[in-house]
Amino acid sequence: xxxxRIEQHPILGAMQNRKSLSFRFDGNTxxxxxxxxxxxxxxANGVRTLRVHEEKGTPRGIYCNxxxxxxxxxxxxxxQGKRACLTLVEEGMNVESSVQLPSxxxxxxxxx
Ligand code: FES
Numbered sequence: 001x002x003x004x005r006i007e008q009h010p011i012l013g014a015m016q017n018r019k020s021l022s023f024r025f026d027g028n029t030x031x032x033x034x035x036x037x038x039x040x041x042x043x044a045n046g047v048r049t050l051r052v053h054e055e056k057g058t059p060r061g062i063y064c065n066x067x068x069x070x071x072x073x074x075x076x077x078x079x080q081g082k083r084a085c086l087t088l089v090e091e092g093m094n095v096e097s098s099v100q101l102p103s104x105x106x107x108x109x110x111x112x
Contacts, residue, residue, distance in 0.1 A: 004044030005033075023093040032089040039065065039072050039084035050074055050084050050097055057100035074098070 007015045018033040025042060032041035039062050042050065049059040050072050063071040065085045072084040075096040084095070 004046065021089055021091045021093075023089050023091070023095060025095045026097055034089075036089050037085055038074065038076070038082075038087050038089055038093075038095055041089050042084070052098060052100050054098065054101045055103055 005015060009015070015033075018035070021032045021034060022029055023032060023038075023041070024030070025038075025047060030041060030045045030047070032038075032044075036044075039050065042048075043062065048061045050062070051060045051074060052058060053060055060071050062085060063069045065072075067083050067086045070081075070083060073081050074084050075098070076082040076087060077094055
């Protein structure tokens with residue numbers, strides 16, 4: 001499936017002979033091509049939210065896509081803080097988003 005990918009690039013040519021890989025993100029299985037980053041593969045599969053803000057719980061995704069902002073950090077095979085925009089997909093890789101953390105400003109689930 002090539003949804004979300006450029007199949008015929010005017011300079012790079014046709015996307016062909018690329019090995020497909022499968023990986024998991026939050027328990028769902030997705031397809032990627034070799035040499036794709038996690039961020040690119042998830043975007044091509046229609047996944048835009050890579051994590052949530054630790055305190056506010058608001059969705060976060062690709063921002064700079066060059067490794068500067070850390071907005072795309074995910075957990076890869078149990079290692080936290082991996083940048084999805086710099087990390088290449090590997091066969092069988094397990095990627096997890098983050099969860100909203102309990103706030104020290106909240107007591108009993110409500111703001112003081
Ligand atoms: S999107 Fe900015 S570091 Fe990945």
